[in-house]
Every structure is written in structure tokens, then in C-alpha cells.
Amino acid sequence: MTDLTPWPAAFAERYRTAGYWRGQSFSAALRDWSMRHGHRLAVVDGGIRRTYRELDERADRFAAGFAARGVRAGDRVVVQLPNTADFFDIVFGLFRLGAVPVFALPAHRESELGYFCLHAEAVALVLPGVHDGFDHSTLIPAVRAAAPSLRLVLEAGSDLGADPVDLPDPASDTLAFLQLSGGSTGLPKLIPRTADDYLYSVRESAGICGLSTASVYLCVLPVAHNFTLSSPGVLGVLHAGGTVVMCPRPTPDVAFPLIARERITITALVPPLALVWLAAAERAEHDLSSLELLQVGGAKLPADTARRIPPVLGCAVQQVFGMAEGLVNYTRLGDPAELVENTQGRPISPDDELLVVDDHDVPVATGGTGHLLTRGPYTIRGYYRADEHNAVAFTPDGFYRTGDLVRLTPEGYLVVTGRAKDQINRGGEKIAAEEIENHLLAHPGVHDAAVVAVPDAYLGERTCAFVTLRDGDARPTAAQLRAFVRSRGLAAYKVPDKVRIVDGFPVTGVGKISRTDLRAALRAQLAQEA
Numbered sequence: 001m002t003d004l005t006p007w008p009a010a011f012a013e014r015y016r017t018a019g020y021w022r023g024q025s026f027s028a029a030l031r032d033w034s035m036r037h038g039h040r041l042a043v044v045d046g047g048i049r050r051t052y053r054e055l056d057e058r059a060d061r062f063a064a065g066f067a068a069r070g071v072r073a074g075d076r077v078v079v080q081l082p083n084t085a086d087f088f089d090i091v092f093g094l095f096r097l098g099a100v101p102v103f104a105l106p107a108h109r110e111s112e113l114g115y116f117c118l119h120a121e122a123v124a125l126v127l128p129g130v131h132d133g134f135d136h137s138t139l140i141p142a143v144r145a146a147a148p149s150l151r152l153v154l155e156a157g158s159d160l161g162a163d164p165v166d167l168p169d170p171a172s173d174t175l176a177f178l179q180l181s182g183g184s185t186g187l188p189k190l191i192p193r194t195a196d197d198y199l200y201s202v203r204e205s206a207g208i209c210g211l212s213t214a215s216v217y218l219c220v221l222p223v224a225h226n227f228t229l230s231s232p233g234v235l236g237v238l239h240a241g242g243t244v245v246m247c248p249r250p251t252p253d254v255a256f257p258l259i260a261r262e263r264i265t266i267t268a269l270v271p272p273l274a275l276v277w278l279a280a281a282e283r284a285e286h287d288l289s290s291l292e293l294l295q296v297g298g299a300k301l302p303a304d305t306a307r308r309i310p311p312v313l314g315c316a317v318q319q320v321f322g323m324a325e326g327l328v329n330y331t332r333l334g335d336p337a338e339l340v341e342n343t344q345g346r347p348i349s350p351d352d353e354l355l356v357v358d359d360h361d362v363p364v365a366t367g368g369t370g371h372l373l374t375r376g377p378y379t380i381r382g383y384y385r386a387d388e389h390n391a392v393a394f395t396p397d398g399f400y401r402t403g404d405l406v407r408l409t410p411e412g413y414l415v416v417t418g419r420a421k422d423q424i425n426r427g428g429e430k431i432a433a434e435e436i437e438n439h440l441l442a443h444p445g446v447h448d449a450a451v452v453a454v455p456d457a458y459l460g461e462r463t464c465a466f467v468t469l470r471d472g473d474a475r476p477t478a479a480q481l482r483a484f485v486r487s488r489g490l491a492a493y494k495v496p497d498k499v500r501i502v503d504g505f506p507v508t509g510v511g512k513i514s515r516t517d518l519r520a521a522l523r524a525q526l527a528q529e530a
């Protein structure tokens with residue numbers, strides 16, 4: 001099983017020669033930021049205010065603390081951290097040691113965490129204590145049972161540091177961390193990223209978004225999400241010498257006072273949150289005048305929502321269409337309103353290769369709609385330890401099949417028109433249909449299940465599970481099936497919004513149709529009813 005599928009030598013050579021891949025590790029990057037911006041304010045978290053120098057010194061201490069607990073270079077460590085300053089101590093401590101963080105989200109529960117620890121053969125897990133009313137330590141027994149490799153469970157926020165020790169600088173072209181994909185088959189896929197490829201995307205993103213030492217970024221979405229981490233996100237801000245302000249909750253009652261107090265200049269939201277912020281800003285009691293740019297991405301932003309942002313929030317809007325696998329597209333600052341409102345932007349790099357193809361991988365006519373395939377200097381060539389899946393998720397010549405349906409405008413901007421992958425995008429939170437179907441199938445009363453997206457005015461999409469039952473006494477109700485899925489210990493956003501018990505599924509003359517066709521038939525049925 002392959003951990004990191006390398007770029008072919010000719011591509012790697014080209015990306016180095018072009019100056020994209022610079023041979024800098026994340027540890028060295030933090031050292032460099034500290035040298036350049038030492039006394040500037042790097043991170044704010046409530047009453048905690050840390051300079052770049054302090055971040056760098058704390059990374060030394062946390063690296064030593066992990067080493068003292070037996071964590072070694074190359075070891076995988078699953079980290080589940082809310083939006084607090086601890087994130088930087090722990091993640092840069094691990095980077096400095098050459099250990100490999102695996103970025104879980106705060107919403108994940110024993111089902112996902114157990115799988116990440118097992119699949120990555122993690123030696124350690126770092127959890128928050130009580131976060132958002134949930135005690136994460138209650139997950140430990142189930143995660144330990146799922147992952148025999150796990151030797152160490154640590155609580156974030158406790159003092160994990162130790163006196164600094166000398167450590168060699170980690171390589172920049174090996175596995176640096178594992179990011180998550182929403183995926184479309186089974187459990188989420190792990191995405192292997194290197195410092196070389198990721199820092200390239202971060203530096204370019206910082207430039208595209210106009211970041212400088214004057215930038216103050218509000219980290220609203222989960223910090224470990226690829227958007228918040230790198231587009232340009234918290235890493236882009238640190239690269240530029242600006243300040244990151246951690247926002248513990250994304251709601252206007254928490255975020256707006258922080259914008260006013262810290263004079264926030266830029267932040268990033270998913271579309272449903274942008275709607276909530278717009279509604280709240282219309283009755284604003286807080287001074288939001290420092291805000292210069294609102295980025296929106298993760299799911300399609302309706303054009304009329306984009307149009308309302310500048311007048312209501314008093315800032316520019318930018319659409320961001322990205323993926324943890326790599327490719328990120330931005331509308332550019334100063335682009336005409338027409339492009340900013342109606343497109344999902346254009347790629348970061350002149351070396352991002354995009355193909356728009358039909359079902360047989362044949363390029364469609366210019367401007368036509370098709371499947372988006374991509375490869376480039378910061379797009380992976382394979383998922384982590386997923387050889388079988390990689391054979392279908394990538395073309396033989398290394399293009400990633402995004403699963404998105406797009407068309408290209410004459411200006412070279414992308415318009416996302418739909419999706420071919422069996423995934424539900426619930427307001428930016430991605431749900432693989434198959435993962436939820438597998439949970440439903442674990443119920444003894446369930447014969448078969450198919451999970452599909454239903455359009456929703458607020459979230460963009462919600463989930464609907466169609467279920468057929470086995471004959472017998474134990475015929476669960478829809479409510480019982482939702483409760484059953486919830487009891488399986490998975491992120492709450494994955495519990496089907498609606499469960500519909502039906503007598504049977506559409507079949508063809510030959511018998512059962514494919515899962516993908518079945519889901520398409522059920523979506524069509526829903527559309528007809530609506």
C-alpha cells in the first residue's frame with residue numbers, strides 16, 4: 001500500500017525549477033516566519049495573544065514533549081482540535097518533530113476517529129476535553145478498541161511541552177500530514193500532502209488574497225479544514241506576517257463582536273453561514289467596518305447571495321472552489337462583479353492543468369459542460385494507502401477525477417454546474433452516500449438503503465435515505481432508523497435529515513441496477529414530487 005504516490009520525476013523537476021517547490025519543511029517555515037515577524041502578533045484566542053517568536057518557541061517545547069512521550073519522526077498522530085491557540089502548539093510541535101498530523105474535525109466521533117487511527121496506524125491521538133458541550137474523552141475506549149496501534153491519548157490544553165531538544169529538520173518532499181476528503185465511497189479518504197506542495201499553494205493564495213502584515217484573519221470554520229488552513233487560511237496569514245484570531249463558534253453573536261474588537265480584515269465562510277451573517281448584519285449592532293474581504297467556498301454560492309455581500313457587509317466577496325486533494329480556484333480581487341458573482345474562480349497556478357471531459361474521458365467542446373479532471377504542482381497523485389480506489393479516482397496519466405461537473409468561461413473561469421460523485425454537500429460538509437448506507441445496513445431490520453441529496457434553500461442540499469425493510473417483526477420506523485444511525489457514533493451532520501421507508505427500489509429487466517443509477521433514479525423521483 002502506497003503512503004505517498006510521488007509525482008513523476010519530470011513533473012517534480014519542473015515544479016522545482018519553476019520555484020514552486022522550495023525544499024522548506026513546515027518547521028523551517030515557522031522558523032522563517034519567526035525570524036521575519038518575531039514581535040508581531042501571530043495568534044489571538046480569547047485572552048491569549050502570542051507573537052511569532054512565542055509560536056516558534058512553543059513548537060520547540062511541544063516537539064520535545066511529544067518526543068519524550070515516545071512519538072518519533074514519521075509517526076502518525078490523529079489530532080482533533082477546536083479553534084484554539086493549542087492547535088498551533090500541537091501541530092507545529094508535531095511538524096518540528098517530523099511526526100505526521102492527521103486532521104480530524106471536531107464533529108467527528110468514534111466511528112471516524114477509530115477509522116483514522118486504524119487506517120493511518122496512528123500511535124497517538126490528541127483530543128479536546130469538553131468542547132461544545134461534548135466530552136471527547138468518552139470516545140477513547142471505542143477508538144482504542146478500533147485501533148490497536150494507538151499507544152497514547154493526550155488532552156489538548158494540558159501542558160504537553162518539555163525543555164527543547166535538538167531535532168533534525170524534516171524533509172520537505174515526504175509525507176507531512178494527512179488531510180481528509182469527504183469522499184464518495186465508504187469512509188473518508190486520507191490525503192497525503194508534502195510541505196513542498198502545500199506551502200506553494202499557501203504562498204500563492206496569500207498573494208492572490210492580498211495578505212500582508214496588516215491582515216487580521218478570523219478563523220471561523222474548523223481550523224483543520226483545508227479551506228481555513230490553506231486557502232489562504234491561517235497558514236497564509238502566518239506566511240504574510242498577519243494575525244490569526246480564533247473564533248470559537250461561527251455564529252454572528254460570537255463572530256461579530258470579535259470582528260469589531262480585533263479589527264478583522266478577512267474571513268472565510270461556507271454559503272449557509274454567509275446567509276446567516278447577512279441576515280444578522282442587516283440588524284447590525286457591531287462595527288464591521290474593518291472587514292475588507294469575505295471568502296465563500298466549500299459549496300456553490302448562489303449568485304444573488306454573492307451580490308448582497310458587498311452592500312450588506314461592506315466588504316468585497318471572493319468565491320473559492322477548492323478541494324483537500326489540491327486544486328484551489330479563486331475569483332480575483334478587482335475582478336468585475338459579473339465574474340465574482342457567477343463563477344467559482346480560476347486556478348492558483350499557471351501549471352494547474354484542467355480537463356473538462358465526457359463520460360469516456362474525451363474532452364468536450366470549448367465551453368461545454370463535463371467532468372473536471374486536474375493535475376498540478378499541489379494536487380495529489382493518489383490517496384493514502386488506497387491503491388484500489390486510486391485506480392478509479394485518478395486517470396492513468398495522473399489526473400485527479402474531482403467528481404465535479406463544470407464548464408469553463410471564455411476568461412478561463414470555472415462554473416460548477418453539478419456533481420457526478422455519490423456525495424452530498426450539506427452546506428460545505430461532505431457526506432459519502434455509501435458511508436451512511438453502510439451504517440443503515442448494519443440495522444437488522446434493514447434490507448437495503450440508498451442515500452441521496454435533496455435540494456435545500458438554506459443548506460444547498462440535505463440528505464434523504466431511502467430504505468427497504470426485511471420481512472419480520474422488527475420493522476423499524478424512520479425515526480428509529482435516524483436514532484440508530486446517531487447511536488453508531490458518527491458526526492452529527494451525517495445523520496440522514498430524512499428517512500423514507502419504501503416497498504422497493506427501481507430495478508431493470510436484468511435485475512438490480514448499479515448503486516449510482518439507483519441513487520440517480522431516486523433523485524429524479526424526488527425532483528418529480530417537488
Ligand code: AMP
Pocket residue numbers: 180181182183226296297298299300301319320321322323324325344402404416419425430
Ligand atoms: P473535498 O474533496 O472533501 O475537500 O471536497 C471538495 C469538494 O467540495 C469539491 O470537489 C466540490 O465538490 C465541493 N466544493 C468546494 N468548493 C466549492 C464551491 N465554491 N462551489 C461548489 N462546490 C464546491
Ligand code: DBH
Pocket residue numbers: 226227230231297298299320321322323324325328428
Ligand atoms: O470544500 C473544500 O474542500 C474546500 C473549499 C475551499 C477546500 O479544500 C479549499 C477551499 O481549499
